[in-house]
Amino acid sequence: MGASKERTWLALIGYTLQIQPRVVKAIAKLSNKDQKRLHAALLLLSENPFPPASTKLTNREGYRVRVGDFRILYTVDGKKLIIHIVDVGHRREIYR
DSSP states (O other), rough: OOOHHHHHHHHHHOOEEEOOHHHHHHHSSSSHHHHHHHHHHHHHHHHHOOTTTEEEOOOSSEEEEEEETEEEEEEEETTTEEEEEEEEEEETTTOO
């Protein structure tokens, strides 16, 4: 089974989100509108960890998804079906 076919198959299984405490605090500081958008994006990630809009990071391990001006950085453990939400932040600050 090729990598792309495997990703498609894994996307059919529900994943568990594991969110770092600092990510929860960062989201809590945002406006209600941004909080709702990020919450919706996180729910979609739990259904499909490799959406078409996701991009593999080049300078470190993991992936990113754009949500307006914000980015969600995450890693995927395919064997345990867990998505680790590493960081969430504004696009100009998230990669520092």
